[in-house]
Amino acid sequence: MKRYAIIVAGGSGSRMNSEIPKQFLLLANKPVLFHTLEAFAAAAPLELILVLPENQISYWERLRQDYNWHLPHQVVTGGDTRFHSVKKGLELVSDPDSLIAVHDGVRPLVTASLINNCFEEAGLFGSAVAAVPLKDSIRAIGPTSNGPLDREAFRLVQTPQAFRSEWMKKAFLADYQPFFTDCASVLEYAGFDIHLSKGDYKNLKITTPEDLALAEVLVGRSEV
Numbered sequence: 001m002k003r004y005a006i007i008v009a010g011g012s013g014s015r016m017n018s019e020i021p022k023q024f025l026l027l028a029n030k031p032v033l034f035h036t037l038e039a040f041a042a043a044a045p046l047e048l049i050l051v052l053p054e055n056q057i058s059y060w061e062r063l064r065q066d067y068n069w070h071l072p073h074q075v076v077t078g079g080d081t082r083f084h085s086v087k088k089g090l091e092l093v094s095d096p097d098s099l100i101a102v103h104d105g106v107r108p109l110v111t112a113s114l115i116n117n118c119f120e121e122a123g124l125f126g127s128a129v130a131a132v133p134l135k136d137s138i139r140a141i142g143p144t145s146n147g148p149l150d151r152e153a154f155r156l157v158q159t160p161q162a163f164r165s166e167w168m169k170k171a172f173l174a175d176y177q178p179f180f181t182d183c184a185s186v187l188e189y190a191g192f193d194i195h196l197s198k199g200d201y202k203n204l205k206i207t208t209p210e211d212l213a214l215a216e217v218l219v220g221r222s223e224v
């Protein structure tokens with residue numbers, strides 16, 4: 001089955017508080033997005049689709065030239081939310097019977113084994129969403145009090161999130177809902193079962209400045 005990867009990098013990175021959107025910041029001396037795209041290209045034969053903010057496409061082209069970086073990929077402009085950006089990426093998937101992995105451009109430490117495992121399990125189950133158990137205790141917050149929850153009943157959800165293309169195409173016909181924080185929520189809303197796949201604690205999402213500092217420590221360290 002043909003494989004596609006949609007790398008969503010259409011956000012502005014407001015929580016990072018950086019003038020340059022976080023997907024272009026340097027990690028181990030090269031832009032975060034180069035790490036992410038290279039990880040997918042190294043994993044398995046697939047078609048790479050990169051979703052970027054409209055006002056950053058020329059910056060991306062300049063970065064590629066400056067770094068003499070030539071990994072084949074298609075670029076499409078993103079939308080107002082992650083949901084809309086994924087939807088734009090989906091328009092470039094032409095094969096009706098394929099597997100699609102959607103991944104945050106700002107998760108550059110994703111490994112080939114995590115990517116391939118998600119594709120393989122999506123082939124078996126129709127969906128495969130990387131997730132990890134919680135390490136901390138959690139409490140539910142009410143208006144005047146708070147109380148403990150059983151952390152074994154929860155998982156932290158990551159990307160890659162891989163699906164049969166037919167499922168994704170159907171699910172993304174939905175109108176946008178505010179609880180669509182990832183693709184799993186969109187597919188579940190459309191009635192599809194979500195299979196959780198083994199995630200990786202190192203597969204962190206660069207959201208705030210300390211995440212980038214942590215990624216600098218972890219990058220290239222396969223032994224941890």
Ligand SMILES: Nc1ccn([C@@H]2O[C@H](COP(=O)(O)OP(=O)(O)OP(=O)(O)O)[C@@H](O)[C@H]2O)c(=O)n1
Nearest residue numbers: 008009010011012013014015080081082085105
């Ligand atoms: N309209 C959007 C919003 C987000 N994303 C992408 O979805 C991934 C996860 O989103 P997040 O970490 O929230 O990125 P931002 O939206 O850029 O960050 P913030 O919420 O802090 O503004 C990122 O790779 C981001 O670029 C996207 O493609 N299109």
Ligand SMILES: C[C@](O)(CO)[C@H](O)COP(=O)(O)O
Nearest residue numbers: 082104157158159181182205
């Ligand atoms: C898709 C995601 O990374 C899964 O954990 C997450 O939902 C993205 O959330 P964000 O608020 O857009 O960073």
